[in-house]
Amino acid sequence: MKEVSFLLRVFSMMVLLRFCFSRVSAITCIQKEREALLQFKKSFGTDPFRLLASWSGTNCCNWYGVGCNQTSGHVTMVDLRNNWLELSTSFYIHYLDSSLLELKYLNYLDLSGNNFDLTQISNVLGSMVELTYLNLSNSIFDAKVLPRQLGNLTKLVVLDLSNYFFYNKYAGLKALNRDVEWISHLSSLQFFSLSGKDLSEASNLMQVLSSLPLLSSLILTDCSLQNNQLSFGSMNSSFLSRIQHLDLSSNNFHGPIPKVFHNMTSLKFLDLSNNKLTSTSIDGGVSSFILGNNCILKALDLSNNYDLGGDVFGSYENESMACRRYDLQVLKLEGTSLKTKIPDWLGKFKDLRSLSLSSSHIYGSIPASLGNLSRLEDLDLSNNALTGAIPTSFGRLLNLRILILEWNRLEELGQECFIQLQNLEELDISNNSLKGVLEEAHFANLSQLNFLFISYNEHLLLDVKSNWVPPFQLRFLDASSCIGCFQGAFPEWLRTQNALVRLWLYNTSISSAFPTWLRAQNLIILDLSHNQIVGPIPTSVGDQMPNLRFLYLNHNLINDSLPLSFCKLKILTEVDLSNNEFSGMVQGCWLTSNLMYLDLSSNNFSGTFPYSHGNLSRVEMLNLRSNKFEGSMPSVLKDARDLNFLDLGMNKFSGNIPMWVGNNLGDLKCLMLRGNLFNGTIPSSLCNLTWLTNLDLAHNQLEGPIPQNIRNFYAMTEKLYAGFSFSREADVAFSDYREKSISQFIKSNELDYTMKQLERMVNIDLSHNYLVGSIPSEISKLKELVGLNLSHNNLTGTIPAEIGEIESLESLDLSFNQLSGPIPRSISRLNSLGDLKLSRNNLSGEIPQEGHLSTFNEASSFDDNPYLCGDPLPKKCTTENSFEPSFTNIENQDEEEDKWDKWLLCIVIILGYVVGFWGVIGVLMFKRSLPTRLKTRFIQQSNGA
Numbered sequence: 032m033k034e035v036s037f038l039l040r041v042f043s044m045m046v047l048l049r050f051c052f053s054r055v056s057a058i059t060c061i062q063k064e065r066e067a068l069l070q071f072k073k074s075f076g077t078d079p080f081r082l083l084a085s086w087s088g089t090n091c092c093n094w095y096g097v098g099c100n101q102t103s104g105h106v107t108m109v110d111l112r113n114n115w116l117e118l119s120t121s122f123y124i125h126y127l128d129s130s131l132l133e134l135k136y137l138n139y140l141d142l143s144g145n146n147f148d149l150t151q152i153s154n155v156l157g158s159m160v161e162l163t164y165l166n167l168s169n170s171i172f173d174a175k176v177l178p179r180q181l182g183n184l185t186k187l188v189v190l191d192l193s194n195y196f197f198y199n200k201y202a203g204l205k206a207l208n209r210d211v212e213w214i215s216h217l218s219s220l221q222f223f224s225l226s227g228k229d230l231s232e233a234s235n236l237m238q239v240l241s242s243l244p245l246l247s248s249l250i251l252t253d254c255s256l257q258n259n260q261l262s263f264g265s266m267n268s269s270f271l272s273r274i275q276h277l278d279l280s281s282n283n284f285h286g287p288i289p290k291v292f293h294n295m296t297s298l299k300f301l302d303l304s305n306n307k308l309t310s311t312s313i314d315g316g317v318s319s320f321i322l323g324n325n326c327i328l329k330a331l332d333l334s335n336n337y338d339l340g341g342d343v344f345g346s347y348e349n350e351s352m353a354c355r356r357y358d359l360q361v362l363k364l365e366g367t368s369l370k371t372k373i374p375d376w377l378g379k380f381k382d383l384r385s386l387s388l389s390s391s392h393i394y395g396s397i398p399a400s401l402g403n404l405s406r407l408e409d410l411d412l413s414n415n416a417l418t419g420a421i422p423t424s425f426g427r428l429l430n431l432r433i434l435i436l437e438w439n440r441l442e443e444l445g446q447e448c449f450i451q452l453q454n455l456e457e458l459d460i461s462n463n464s465l466k467g468v469l470e471e472a473h474f475a476n477l478s479q480l481n482f483l484f485i486s487y488n489e490h491l492l493l494d495v496k497s498n499w500v501p502p503f504q505l506r507f508l509d510a511s512s513c514i515g516c517f518q519g520a521f522p523e524w525l526r527t528q529n530a531l532v533r534l535w536l537y538n539t540s541i542s543s544a545f546p547t548w549l550r551a552q553n554l555i556i557l558d559l560s561h562n563q564i565v566g567p568i569p570t571s572v573g574d575q576m577p578n579l580r581f582l583y584l585n586h587n588l589i590n591d592s593l594p595l596s597f598c599k600l601k602i603l604t605e606v607d608l609s610n611n612e613f614s615g616m617v618q619g620c621w622l623t624s625n626l627m628y629l630d631l632s633s634n635n636f637s638g639t640f641p642y643s644h645g646n647l648s649r650v651e652m653l654n655l656r657s658n659k660f661e662g663s664m665p666s667v668l669k670d671a672r673d674l675n676f677l678d679l680g681m682n683k684f685s686g687n688i689p690m691w692v693g694n695n696l697g698d699l700k701c702l703m704l705r706g707n708l709f710n711g712t713i714p715s716s717l718c719n720l721t722w723l724t725n726l727d728l729a730h731n732q733l734e735g736p737i738p739q740n741i742r743n744f745y746a747m748t749e750k751l752y753a754g755f756s757f758s759r760e761a762d763v764a765f766s767d768y769r770e771k772s773i774s775q776f777i778k779s780n781e782l783d784y785t786m787k788q789l790e791r792m793v794n795i796d797l798s799h800n801y802l803v804g805s806i807p808s809e810i811s812k813l814k815e816l817v818g819l820n821l822s823h824n825n826l827t828g829t830i831p832a833e834i835g836e837i838e839s840l841e842s843l844d845l846s847f848n849q850l851s852g853p854i855p856r857s858i859s860r861l862n863s864l865g866d867l868k869l870s871r872n873n874l875s876g877e878i879p880q881e882g883h884l885s886t887f888n889e890a891s892s893f894d895d896n897p898y899l900c901g902d903p904l905p906k907k908c909t910t911e912n913s914f915e916p917s918f919t920n921i922e923n924q925d926e927e928e929d930k931w932d933k934w935l936l937c938i939v940i941i942l943g944y945v946v947g948f949w950g951v952i953g954v955l956m957f958k959r960s961l962p963t964r965l966k967t968r969f970i971q972q973s974n975g976a
């Protein structure tokens with residue numbers, strides 16, 4: 032945004048000026064033009080802010096967005112721009128009414144940010160030949176019809192057709208891409224923006240543009256332009272010497288920076304950011320480039336060319352030539368691969384206002400010469416490997432407003448660093464290795480400081496008296512993991528900070544109580560997590576911080592029930608109270624449709640959830656694990672269609688798992704109901720949860736069969752890595768809550784997992800219930816499962832023969848059931864299997880001794896299966912043991928197939944004789960088994976096994 036802002040500022044100023052002049056209009060408008068405007072008003076479909084309400088009464092010169100010539104009274108300007116850049120706030124204009132043509136003196140028309148009816152763009156625009164200024168940027172219009180008309184507007188000085196915000200996918204775009212001929216008629220044009228249009232096929236684009244005799248500002252951001260569109264041949268020399276402002280950011284330029292820029296001798300502003308440029312093409316790098324262009328360059332942006340190397344700095348020291356004055360004001364090289372030190376000579380560019388070298392792989396110490404940049408307002412060196420001290424010379428940067436040094440390895444804080452920086456608004460020295468003490472004196476002159484970030488400097492101390500009255504009013508304070516900052520007590524000086532909006536004091540060793548005096552009417556984010564804060568939440572918290580949206584108090588020792596005033600926190604969006612000693616009921620009054628993230632796990636909350644009426648229709652993550660909640664499945668979740676993660680584990684919830692869980696909660700990725708008193712059967716609707724990757728129903732009282740349509744768990748069958756879809760505002764908290772770790776039983780072990788890890792852990796645990804029936808053979812389709820635990824149920828039948836198809840399986844526990852038949856040979860293909868438990872069943876036959884299975888030499892994996900024999904069990908296999916196979920699983924015994932085939936035939940024949948019916952079935956089964964066996968063998972051969 033900053034990149035565009037320079038330009039935007041210039042133009043909004045232009046607009047404002049015109050606007051101001053025209054607003055104070057004493058002149059009365061011309062009747063005919065007034066009527067034309069009223070006619071135009073009728074073409075407006077929506078007017079969300081009712082801006083056109085002022086379009087009534089006689090003097091149209093005073094109407095919203097209308098400007099008149101002060102002498103003649105003619106309407107010269109219509110400015111209906113929608114600054115909000117959102118569809119919901121835009122006008123919807125059905126058609127451009129021909130009445131506009133009555134405005135014969137109209138030369139300024141701004142309809143940017145609005146929405147036109149694509150089918151109704153009339154020919155009117157092309158007839159408004161008096162226009163000198165036309166802005167249709169960020170409007171949705173039909174690019175197919177428009178250009179041909181625009182070619183008629185030969186008096187246009189400014190034409191803005193850029194499109195940063197709306198994806199213009201309409202058919203006309205292709206036409207614009209190929210046909211740019213119309214532009215050549217716009218002979219008065221000085222400023223032209225076509226940003227956001229695919230112009231990759233317009234091979235003559237630059238030829239056409241450079242033929243415009245007055246063009247000096249050209250904005251072609253995000254136009255899919257390629258190197259070959261930028262050749263010398265395509266631009267005439269008068270264009271090269273005239274162009275002043277060129278923005279080619281976000282295109283497809285690659286390789287060395289094309290030489291053509293070196294011949295643009297009037298260039299003041301060049302933006303080549305967000306391309307794939309790798310180096311400069313001329314010796315001497317940026318510096319010689321600036322020198323070569325008569326030192327008049329004011330702004331150069333090469334940021335986010337990720338492979339751009341350090342030769343952009345060149346070797347200025349060796350240049351004999353130097354500038355008499357240095358005009359460079361803005362230099363942006365962030366997001367590059369400079370891999371050098373910061374050159375000393377940067378200190379010569381004394382006019383620099385803004386310097387960004389963030390994320391550019393620079394290292395070494397910061398040269399003291401940067402302290403010479405006395406006009407500098409904005410310095411960003413973050414995300415590099417800078418070492419050493421913050422130079423004392425920084426104390427001379429008296430105009431500095433923003434200083435960002437975060438994410439480096441800076442160690443020392445020069446004593447005088449910030450003391451004089453009375454204009455400093457933002458100071459970010461977080462995530463360094465700074466040692467030393469920040470004292471009251473350091474801050475004595477920083478009366479403008481709003482943003483202070485000192486987090487993650489393990490050895491930094493903040494030594495201020497408890498009655499310190501700082502000269503500043505902070506809006507943001509982040510002191511997280513600044514262990515030495517507060518000496519164990521909540522910082523008393525925050526009493527004076529009434530403007531706080533965001534306060535992060537995560538992991539600061541605070542062991543006092545939650546202060547009752549903290550009053551921050553504007554506070555939106557409060558993070559006090561990972562401390563040892565004791566006692567209850569103050570009773571009037573809801574009055575003291577009514578605008579709280581993000582509240583993190585997790586991992587403390589806070590106790591007692593939530594105060595009644597919590598009910599006043601109606602816009603809470605994320606709340607993490609986990610791992611405390613809270614008790615009592617959870618009232619529904621603060622559970623509103625704003626709440627998206629709620630973690631109350633590991634507390635002593637009790638009662639039904641919520642205890643009184645609440646609304647969780649937009650919740651995405653709900654964790655109530657390890658409390659004493661009771662009652663049925665919370666029906667407040669019935670409408671929670673965005674719910675991704677639900678953990679009700681380790682509570683006393685009871686009753687059925689309702690059908691609506693499967694039918695309504697279609698976004699669920701994790702459903703954890705472990706350790707409750709849920710009873711009844713597992714509803715088959717659960718299998719509608721196609722995005723589910725984690726299902727934990729263990730330790731309940733569920734009965735009946737495992738649902739047959741289990742393969743509907745689509746996300747368990749394919750490598751989707753869909754992950755959680757949390758619609759979280761990106762910058763609200765520094766910690767991504769996918770980094771948050773939560774305790775879960777996966778692969779039959781309880782461990783802490785981050786949400787991020789959990790996304791990849793496809794797991795089903797139905798253990799410790801009363802499930803009956805057989806294991807659905809479809810379970811073998813869940814190829815992404817890493818853990819499957821069906822132990823401690825009453826399951827019967829055989830282990831599905833194709834279980835070996837679950838290639839990812841790392842842990843399989845089927846113990847404590849009544850499973851019979853042989854151990855399917857396919858298990859030996861499970862190369863990732865580290866944990867196998869088949870004990871306490873009725874399995875029979877020889878334990879297959881091949882492939883990965885031969886590595887399981889613990890008898891405990893197979894114990895207590897009376898008819899099972901062979902290693903690692905002490906019981907050796909005799910011929911009798913191997914006669915135990917059940918018929919349905921005959922297809923597994925592929926290796927000894929000859930023997931088995933004979934036996935099978937015999938048995939089938941015998942049975943066939945005994946009962947004709949069985950004979951038929953048996954033969955059918957035999958036939959069906961053949962292809963499977965052949966297939967298996969083929970796989971084994973092709974694997975070289």
Ligand SMILES: *[C@@H]1O[C@H](CO)[C@@H](O)[C@H](O)[C@H]1NC(C)=O
Pocket residue numbers: 100101102103
């Ligand atoms: C306003 O109108 C008068 C008279 O028609 C004309 O002379 C003058 O140039 C116009 N002013 C502007 C700013 O267009």
Ligand SMILES: *[C@@H]1O[C@H](CO)[C@@H](O)[C@H](O)[C@H]1NC(C)=O
Pocket residue numbers: 154155156157158180183
């Ligand atoms: C554009 O100008 C041409 C003549 O140069 C004219 O024939 C045509 O009608 C004009 N188009 C519109 C839409 O006014």
Ligand SMILES: *[C@@H]1O[C@H](CO)[C@@H](O)[C@H](O)[C@H]1NC(C)=O
Pocket residue numbers: 263268271293294
């Ligand atoms: C570009 O500039 C170089 C030297 O500055 C010059 O030799 C060359 O002729 C110029 N090319 C064009 C096309 O103007």
Ligand SMILES: *[C@@H]1O[C@H](CO)[C@@H](O)[C@H](O)[C@H]1NC(C)=O
Pocket residue numbers: 685686687710711
């Ligand atoms: C399930 O539990 C509820 C409450 O605990 C009980 O009323 C109901 O009878 C139980 N249902 C079954 C099928 O056991």
Ligand SMILES: *[C@@H]1O[C@H](CO)[C@@H](O)[C@H](O)[C@H]1NC(C)=O
Pocket residue numbers: 693694715716717718719
């Ligand atoms: C969910 O599954 C049930 C039975 O399995 C089915 O009747 C129902 O139509 C499904 N609902 C949705 C929304 O797919």
